[in-house]
Amino acid sequence: MYYFYNVISRSTIQKVNDAADLLDVVGSYIKLKKRGANYLGNCPFHNEKTPSFTVSPSKGIYKCFGCGKAGNVITFVQEHEKLSYPEAITWLAKRYHIEIEETQVSNAEKEQRLIEESLRIINNFATAYFQENLESIEGKVIGMSYFKERGFRKETIDRFQLGYCPEEKTDLGQ
Numbered sequence: 646m647y648y649f650y651n652v653i654s655r656s657t658i659q660k661v662n663d664a665a666d667l668l669d670v671v672g673s674y675i676k677l678k679k680r681g682a683n684y685l686g687n688c689p690f691h692n693e694k695t696p697s698f699t700v701s702p703s704k705g706i707y708k709c710f711g712c713g714k715a716g717n718v719i720t721f722v723q724e725h726e727k728l729s730y731p732e733a734i735t736w737l738a739k740r741y742h743i744e745i746e747e748t749q750v751s752n753a754e755k756e757q758r759l760i761e762e763s764l765r766i767i768n769n770f771a772t773a774y775f776q777e778n779l780e781s782i783e784g785k786v787i788g789m790s791y792f793k794e795r796g797f798r799k800e801t802i803d804r805f806q807l808g809y810c811p812e813e814k815t816d817l818g819q
């Protein structure tokens with residue numbers, strides 16, 4: 646038995662992803678100071694007096710070294726505004742004046758999309774995790790020197806969100 650639902654079209658989600666600016670969104674909630682290539686501020690997710698919330702505009706990710714919260718512009722809106730994924734897309738679409746197109750999908754397709762969204766969340770988390778590892782001592786010594794040897798420039802590493810998996814391979818799951 647098929648049921649049909651209205652969902653936000655994939656092209657709208659793509660447009661929102663392209664337009665949404667992490668620094669702009671985070672900057673509307675907290676004061677950020679430039680620190681090298683990144684921005685630093687007081688974490689909006691936990692109480693702190695010394696800033697440990699880092700935003701990387703080139704990578705499009707944030708990470709709090711106090712409470713461990715990390716993600717991209719969509720997860721930030723979800724967490725901060727307590728919204729679901731489609732609600733966060735709608736919120737961002739309004740902010741960036743993007744018209745929302747809807748498409749009709751069957752219940753089976755809707756199920757499939759939910760799986761995709763869950764995987765996307767896990768994937769975003771893993772990306773941020775590995776990218777952050779690249780900044781660690783082990784990451785710099787082993788990972789970064791390997792990229793340099795291959796002739797990868799900083800922009801390439803950021804653009805393709807390259808990261809480093811530590812020697813301890815089960816690290817991510819812990």
Ligand SMILES: [Zn+2]
Binds near residue numbers: 689690691710711714
């Ligand atoms: Zn925090």
